[in-house]
Amino acid sequence: MWTEKCPNMSFMKVWGCKAYVKHQISTKLEPKSQKCTFVGYPKETKEYYFYNENKVFVAQTGVFLEKEFLSNKGKCRNIELKEVQQQRVHEPEVEETPQVVEENSPDLETQPLRRSTRERHEPERYGFLVTTHGDVILVDQYEPKTYQEAVASPDSEKWLEAMRSETDSMSENQVWTLVEPPEGIKPIGCKWVFKKKTDMDGNELHFMIMKSGKCMSKPLSLNGKLEEDVYMTQPKGFVTPENARKVCKLQRSIYGLKQASRRWNLRFNEAIQEFGFIRNEDEPSVYKKFSGSIVSFLILYVDDILVIGNDIPTLQSIKTWLSSCFSIKDLGEAAYILGVKIYRDRSRRLLGLSQSTYIDKVLKRFSMEESKRGFLPMRHGISLLKEMCPSTPQERERMSQIPYALAIGSIMYAMICTRPDLSYALSMTSRYQANPGEGHWTALKNILKYLRRTKDVFLVYGGEEELHIKGYTDASFQTDKDNSRSQLSFEFCLYKGTVS
Numbered sequence: 001m002w003t004e005k006c007p008n009m010s011f012m013k014v015w016g017c018k019a020y021v022k023h024q025i026s027t028k029l030e031p032k033s034q035k036c037t038f039v040g041y042p043k044e045t046k047e048y049y050f051y052n053e054n055k056v057f058v059a060q061t062g063v064f065l066e067k068e069f070l071s072n073k074g075k076c077r078n079i080e081l082k083e084v085q086q087q088r089v090h091e092p093e094v095e096e097t098p099q100v101v102e103e104n105s106p107d108l109e110t111q112p113l114r115r116s117t118r119e120r121h122e123p124e125r126y127g128f129l130v131t132t133h134g135d136v137i138l139v140d141q142y143e144p145k146t147y148q149e150a151v152a153s154p155d156s157e158k159w160l161e162a163m164r165s166e167t168d169s170m171s172e173n174q175v176w177t178l179v180e181p182p183e184g185i186k187p188i189g190c191k192w193v194f195k196k197k198t199d200m201d202g203n204e205l206h207f208m209i210m211k212s213g214k215c216m217s218k219p220l221s222l223n224g225k226l227e228e229d230v231y232m233t234q235p236k237g238f239v240t241p242e243n244a245r246k247v248c249k250l251q252r253s254i255y256g257l258k259q260a261s262r263r264w265n266l267r268f269n270e271a272i273q274e275f276g277f278i279r280n281e282d283e284p285s286v287y288k289k290f291s292g293s294i295v296s297f298l299i300l301y302v303d304d305i306l307v308i309g310n311d312i313p314t315l316q317s318i319k320t321w322l323s324s325c326f327s328i329k330d331l332g333e334a335a336y337i338l339g340v341k342i343y344r345d346r347s348r349r350l351l352g353l354s355q356s357t358y359i360d361k362v363l364k365r366f367s368m369e370e371s372k373r374g375f376l377p378m379r380h381g382i383s384l385l386k387e388m389c390p391s392t393p394q395e396r397e398r399m400s401q402i403p404y405a406l407a408i409g410s411i412m413y414a415m416i417c418t419r420p421d422l423s424y425a426l427s428m429t430s431r432y433q434a435n436p437g438e439g440h441w442t443a444l445k446n447i448l449k450y451l452r453r454t455k456d457v458f459l460v461y462g463g464e465e466e467l468h469i470k471g472y473t474d475a476s477f478q479t480d481k482d483n484s485r486s487q488l489s490f491e492f493c494l495y496k497g498t499v500s
Contacts, residue, residue, distance in 0.1 A: 011046055013038055017069035019062040021050055025381065038064060144194045147236045159194060167238050173327065176232065176248035187231040187247045190254075230257065261302075268300065271325045275318070306334055340417055343458065350462040353418045359455040362410045363448060366403070374449030377425035384428050386482050388439040396435070404436040407444055414451070418459040420498040422447060424489065461497035469494055 253260035296309035
């Protein structure tokens with residue numbers, strides 16, 4: 001009327017007509033759409049309300065069967081409705097007594113409401129994981145942080161014994177010599193790092209002690225030789241009065257040095273190649289050796305070595321060679337390494353991998369050990385969007401107390417090793433690590449609930465005589481709601497077990 005143009009009414013539909021609406025998610029064998037009834041329009045949007053199976057939902061478009069609805073109009077029946085009048089019940093008349101209502105006097109004193117003086121605040125979800133400095137603490141078992149905590153703990157005797165054993169080992173390997181501090185040289189500091197070693201069932205095996213120079217790191221072998229002059233303060237608790245002013249001049253690499261990992265890796269690579277091993281170009285920590293039909297593999301992770309082969313005498317010769325080059329400890333047949341349990345059924349030629357102990361630690365770490373058990377890592381029909389991210393400072397502050405990224409990393413290790421069934425759910429939730437919302441955290445907790453029910457699941461290899469690699473791939477159309485991108489998935493199996 002105001003623009004002198006006829007309004008576009010093409011979006012208006014006949015109320016009550018049938019319509020076909022496309023499913024948002026459907027499989028190849030299911031119908032692509034469902035038959036519904038058009039029942040109205042939402043406010044402020046050009047969409048439609050549809051009714052089907054006792055529920056009303058919103059969709060942007062559909063195929064409306066208006067002509068069919070109008071052609072069937074004559075088939076309707078006229079129903080005569082009669083008004084039902086209720087019989088009047090005679091009640092005894094009650095005389096109304098007039099009441100006088102007095103206005104409140106301005107001088108009338110009103111008693112103030114009693115309110116609680118208790119301080120009100122929102123519940124601190126996972127606040128117990130956050131220190132006053134904002135650092136997140138996730139501790140599975142008590143491990144002292146300092147020397148004072150170790151000697152004052154209930155396990156002080158065990159920690160002192162472990163420290164004495166470590167110091168004796170340093171002396172036997174001639175890791176350092178005590179010298180007078182040179183002028184102009186400031187020695188680096190050192191500290192004790194206390195760790196508890198557990199078995200495949202989570203039981204404590206022994207107490208581990210490591211000295212760390214400058215900064216903490218994972219344990220490295222002491223076999224790496226140093227080419228630089230490095231001076232370090234003496235370890236706390238083992239300083240004698242006559243050598244109190246002296247410092248340690250390092251002869252070998254020690255835990256925590258920046259060059260320690262490099263020196264150890266160079267020496268190990270040089271020694272193992274002398275024995276005939278060849279380094280894998282794609283995986284530098286994997287070595288292989290072939291001699292006719294005899295095949296041997298050696299995997300190095302920091303200072304843990306795993307030897308695999310099809311000939312027992314050859315494996316024994318490899319361990320003998322390693323013991324002649326380095327100070328090693330033979331732990332026998334591999335049953336538990338890096339949080340992964342190894343099970344064997346030689347009669348059926350099956351090999352199983354499980355991370356049940358590691359998953360138990362993850363559930364305890366995020367207080368989900370008593371949660372409900374989930375049936376799927378991600379429920380059907382759940383969509384994660386950027387719109388679910390926090391938009392106000394208060395929401396961001398609340399979500400900053402939740403260890404979202406730490407949970408992603410903990411689950412990802414299980415996914416990479418033994419749980420490929422978590423790949424899709426983890427790929428969806430990991431997209432929002434920079435700014436996760438409550439809905440994203442709920443979806444991530446669903447993965448933990450699913451892990452609680454399936455923590456004892458195995459990844460099994462074997463059952464086939466010949467070596468076959470099988471691959472599967474599929475793609476979904478525009479499953480990413482934020483940018484309408486499609487998603488590709490693949491799986492490769494070896495001996496009926498997933499390898500990628």
